[in-house]
Amino acid sequence: MSSLDELWEKLCAAEDSKSLLKKHCTEDVYNKLKDKQTKFGGTLAECIRSGAENPESGVGVYASDPEAYTVFADLLNPVIMDYHKVKQLKHPACNFGKVDKLDFGDLDPSGELIVSTRVRVGRSHASYGFPPTLTKEQRIEMEKVTREALEQLTGELKGTYHSLDGMSPETQKQLMEDHFLFNDSDRFLKAAGGYNDWPTGRGIFFNDNKTFLVWVNEEDHIRIISMQQGGDLAAVYKRLVEGIKELEKKLDFARLPTLGYLTFCPSNLGTALRASVHVKIPKVAAMPDFKEICDKYHIQARGIHGEHTESVGGVYDISNKRRLGLTEIEAIQEMRQGVQELIRLEKGEEKAPSPKSKGCVIL
Template sequence: MADLPELWNKLSSTDSQSLLKKHCTQEVYDKLKDKKTSNGGTLADCIRSGSQNPESGVGVYASCPEGYTVFADLLNPVILDYHKISELKHPECDFGDMANLGFGDLDPSGEMIVSTRVRVGRSHAKYGFPPTLNKEQRVEMQNITKAALEGLTGELKGTYYPLEGMTKETQKQLTDDHFLFNDSDRFLKAAGGYDDWPAGRGIFFNDNKTFLVWVNEEDHIRIISMQKGGDLSAVYKRLVAGIKELEKKLEFARLPQLGYLTFCPSNLGTTLRASVHIKIPKVAAMPEFKEICDKHNLQARGIHGEHTESVGGVYDISNKRRMGLSEIEAIQEMRRGVEEIIKLEKSA
C-alpha cells in the first residue's frame, strides 16, 4: 500500500480538479502529515483514494470519526466547499411531528411517481471507518448491528443475511430485488472500503421488503425505507421509526457542527437522501431542467444512480442539501420541489 510521501507526490503531479487537490495545499500537508488519531488513522488514509484517482470529484475520506477533528484543516474546507455553506453549523436532529407532517402521497393518481425512497447513513461511535478497521472489528460491528436489527418488531421485523457464506440462491434473489451491494466502486476500493470483503457485511430487510439496512458497505450502517408509488409520508415515518428503535441499542457518531458522521465528507449533517423515481419526459426535455432542479435544491440522476442516463423519461429526483438544515426541513424541501416538478409536467 502506497505510503504518504508517495501519495502526496502523485497528487502534486496531477492536474486533478478534485476538492482534495484544491484544499490539500503544501501548508496543510506539512501541518497534518505526522498526525494520527487514537486508532492509528493517518493523512494517508484520508487522501489515498483521491491521490490514486485524480478524476475524483471529492477525493477525500475520513479515517474514522475522530479524523474529522484531527484532520480538520483538510476536511473542513472540503466540507464547506462541497456542501456550499459558509460556516460549519448544523442544527440538532429534528424529524418533525410524525402525527402532523403536513404531507402524504405526492402522486395519489399513481401516474408519475414509480417509487419513493428515503435513506440515512450512520456510524458506530466507537469504531473507525474502513481504513482503520481490522477483520475482527468488522465482524464485531456486524454482530452488534445484527443483534439490534433482530430486535425490531411489527412492520420493521425482518431477517439479516450476511454476505459471507451467502448461498447462490439468496444472492440471485437479492440481486434481482436490487438489494445486494457489491465491491465494484474503484474510488471506494482505493480508500480501503472493501478491505476483508465480504467479512462483516450483510443486508437486513423486513418481511414486506420496505425497510432495508446495509451493514458495512461504505458506511457502518445505511438505513433505507422505500416502497412503490409516491407516499412520502409512509416512507419517511417508517424510516424514522427504524432509526429511533436502533438508537435505543446503538450509539451513533455525531459532532455538533457537522451532524452525523460518515466515511465520506459529502454525506454529513442529516445524511438524509429522499428520492422519487418519477416519469417527467416533458420537464426533462426542457432546456432549463437543471435550473429548475437547482432552484429547488434538487438533484436529478438516471434511475441507476449518479452519472447514468434516464430510462423512458424516468428520473431519480432527490434533495441536494444534507447539511445546515434539519431532517424534516430536508424532507420538506424535497417534497416542495417534487410537487413543483409534477405541476410543470402536467401543464407542459
C-alpha cells in the first residue's frame, strides 16, 4: 500500500486529472494536513488514496472517519462546497415535514410511466470510523449492534437480517434476482478501503414485503431504503421516515450542524437522501434541452443501472440532485416537482396555472 508521500507524488504527476482532489489539495493544504490524525487513527492518506490512485476520479476524496470532516477541513470543506455548489457550509436541522399531511401522493396514478419509486438515506455510527480506519473486530461489532437494532423493528418494518459472510447460495441467488445484493466491484471505493475484510461485517436486512431494506457496511455504515413498484412517493417516504425514527431510538448517528449527516463520501452529506423513480420518458429524453429541464428542477437523470449507465427502453432513473443546505422534505419536494414536470411534458399536457394566492409555505 502506497505511503502518503507516494500518494502525493502520484497526485502531483497526474497533470490531466480533473478531480476535486487535484483541484483543492494544493501544496500548502498538503503540508498543513500531512501530519494530522483523528481520534480514530485516520490520516490524510486515507482521505486522498482513491483519488491519487485513480486520477480520473470525479471527486477523489473520502473521509477516513466522522472526525476527518473537522481535522481535514482545509481539504474537505472546499471539495464539499465545490461539489454541492454552495457558497457556505450551513445545513438546517433535520425536518421530514408533516408525513401525515403530505401535499402529494401517487405521482403516476394511471401507472403508465413510473415503474418504481425508491428513497434512501445514508447514516454513520458516531462511535465508529469509516471503512479505511475500521479494524475487522470493529466491523463485526458494528454489524452486531446494527443487527440488534434492526431485529427489534415491528409491524410493516419487521424483517430478517442476512449476513454476507456465510450466506447460503440459495439466499444469494434470490437476493441477486431481487437486485438487493451489493458487491465489491467499484474500483474507486476499493482503492479507498471500502471493501477491507470483505465480506466480513456486512449484510442485508429486508422486511417481509421487501419494501424496506437496509444495507450494512456497503459503502456507508448504514443505507436505509424504502421502495415499491409504481409511483406512490408518499407511501415510500412515510415508510422510510418511520424506519429512520425507529432506528434512531437505538443508534447514534454522526452529524455536524454545518454538514448534516456525515457519510464516507463527501458527495452524500447533508440530508444524505436520494429519492428516485424509474420513469418512462423517451420523448422528453430526446428533447435537446432535457438536461436544462433537469437542472432547472434540481434533478438528475441516470440510466436504470446507476451513474454512467444508459437508459433501457426509454426508462430513466430520476432523482434529486441537492442534498446539502436543504431539509429532507424540501429535497423530496424538489424531486417530486421535477418528476411531475417530466411526466407532464412526456404526456404533452398543458401546464396547470399557478394558484392565485398571496404566498405559500413549504412545510
